[in-house]
Amino acid sequence: MSITTGDFRFKVTSSTLFDKKLKHEPITCLTAYDYATARLVDEAGIDMILVGDSLAQTMLGYENTLPVTMDEMMHHTRAVRRAVKHAFLVADMPYASYHLGTRDTLRNAARFIKEGGAEAIKIEGGESRAPLVHRLQDAEIPVVGHIGLTPQSVHRMGGYKVQGKSMRDIEQLMRDATALDRAGIVALVLEGIPREVAAMITAEVEAPTIGIGAGPDCDGQVLVIHDILGLTFTPPAKFVRRYGDVGAMITDAVKAFRDDVKSHSYPSDAESYHLPKEAQATLEVVNHRKQALRK
Numbered sequence: 001m002s003i004t005t006g007d008f009r010f011k012v013t014s015s016t017l018f019d020k021k022l023k024h025e026p027i028t029c030l031t032a033y034d035y036a037t038a039r040l041v042d043e044a045g046i047d048m049i050l051v052g053d054s055l056a057q058t059m060l061g062y063e064n065t066l067p068v069t070m071d072e073m074m075h076h077t078r079a080v081r082r083a084v085k086h087a088f089l090v091a092d093m094p095y096a097s098y099h100l101g102t103r104d105t106l107r108n109a110a111r112f113i114k115e116g117g118a119e120a121i122k123i124e125g126g127e128s129r130a131p132l133v134h135r136l137q138d139a140e141i142p143v144v145g146h147i148g149l150t151p152q153s154v155h156r157m158g159g160y161k162v163q164g165k166s167m168r169d170i171e172q173l174m175r176d177a178t179a180l181d182r183a184g185i186v187a188l189v190l191e192g193i194p195r196e197v198a199a200m201i202t203a204e205v206e207a208p209t210i211g212i213g214a215g216p217d218c219d220g221q222v223l224v225i226h227d228i229l230g231l232t233f234t235p236p237a238k239f240v241r242r243y244g245d246v247g248a249m250i251t252d253a254v255k256a257f258r259d260d261v262k263s264h265s266y267p268s269d270a271e272s273y274h275l276p277k278e279a280q281a282t283l284e285v286v287n288h289r290k291q292a293l294r295k
Contacts, residue, residue, distance in 0.1 A: 012047050012088040014120065014142055014186040020047070020219065021208040027187075027220025029210050030228075032083075033059050033076045037225060039083035046087055048187075048210070050122065050222060051077045053092040053152070058226040065151045066095045070108055073097075074116050081117030090144050090187075091118035095152045098123050102135055109141045120186055124150035126176025133183035145180040145207070147173060148214065149192025162213075164193040173197060174204065181205040189222065190214040213239035 010016075020027050029048035032038035033055040041049055055076055056068035077091045091112040098105040112118040120142035123129055133143045148163045157163070164173045173193065180188060181204075188207050190198045195215025202209040202218050211218030223240060226232050230245040260266035275283065 011086060014088065017047070017088065017187055017208045017220075018206075021206075027208055027210060029220055029222035031055075031058075031222070031224045031226075032080050033225075035079045035083045038080040041225065042084045042087050047220070048222070049080060049084055049087040049089050051080050051089070051091045051116075051118070052122075052224065053094050054224050056094075058224065058232070064154055066154070068094045070094060070097050070111070074111060077112060077116035077118055088120070089118050090120045090122050091116055093121050093123050098132065102132065105132060106135065106139055106141075109136055110139065113141055120144050122146055122189065124152050126172070127179035130179040130183040133180060133185060137184045142186045143184070144187045144189060144210075145177075145185040146189040146191065147176045147180070148190050151191075160192070162192050162194070164197045170197050170200075174201065177201045177205050181207050187220075190218055213237060 017027060019025075027048065028046045029050060030041050030046050031050045031052040031054060032041050033051060038049060051073065053065040053068050053073065055073070056062040056065045059076070060068065060072065062068060073091065073094050077089075081089060093105075093108065093112070097108040109121045112121050121136070122144040123132070124146040126147050129145070133145070136143050149157070149160060151160070154160060164170050177188060185207050187210055188201070188205060189210045189212065190201060191211075192213045195217060198209065198211055198214035199217035208219040210220040210222050212222050224232075227236055227240045228243045230242050230247045232247075236242065257266070274280070
């Protein structure tokens with residue numbers, strides 16, 4: 001465990017997350033996709049940072065998470081890794097990076113650990129993923145599970161809908177959670193499910209649960225950084241709480257810059273570099289000579 005001098009923070013590991021669950025200490029998690037944001041989030045003392053495939057929409061402008069590639073995810077994971085000293089760093093496995101066979105899955109997951117510097121990878125899906133979790137664990141790759149509303153299954157689910165409303169679906173979610181837990185996941189994201197179901201799962205599994213749209217009874221909570229800062233261009237989901245309006249701040253700053261340039265008030269003389277006095281004197285002499293020659 002590394003202690004930051006003069007700071008309360010320490011390096012969060014998978015063991016830290018389990019300890020927090022046992023002690024009923026809430027776990028905090030946010031997404032980050034670039035060095036500057038990740039550094040600010042990390043220095044604020046957030047426990048987990050997720051390089052989510054949501055960067056497909058927030059950073060790259062895709063309609064959903066499906067188009068984002070391994071190379072794009074690796075690019076952003078490496079940038080975030082350079083900033084993170086405290087938080088437990090998790091990287092999302094993008095769509096099709098773990099769906100087409102165990103060999104490809106292991107190769108792609110290992111890249112996130114070895115090249116990207118992630119400390120765990122996250123995959124979506126329930127009990128059908130349990131054998132894959134076992135194989136990843138055997139390869140020394142920690143896994144965060146993700147059940148409920150799984151965005152990579154948007155077409156199969158028919159849109160972004162709350163999951164687990166019927167008894168049949170609730171029983172399936174419980175099977176999904178317990179299967180992944182027994183397979184050895186280090187945490188379990190519960191997205192878009194009723195509070196009551198999330199509470200049942202949290203009480204049932206040993207792994208810490210991280211909720212997003214799953215109520216307050218999970219062991220921790222995660223949100224997309226762009227959502228809480230007002231940096232999105234669509235109405236937020238019901239579970240999103242905005243903590244700032246950075247989008248408006250950026251717009252105001254950009255407009256002020258535009259106006260200052262157009263009015264010639266930027267840059268001012270004080271914001272400009274000047275020649276040393278001796279060089280200025282020499283330059284004046286040269287200019288005078290030029291003017292004299294023109295006459």
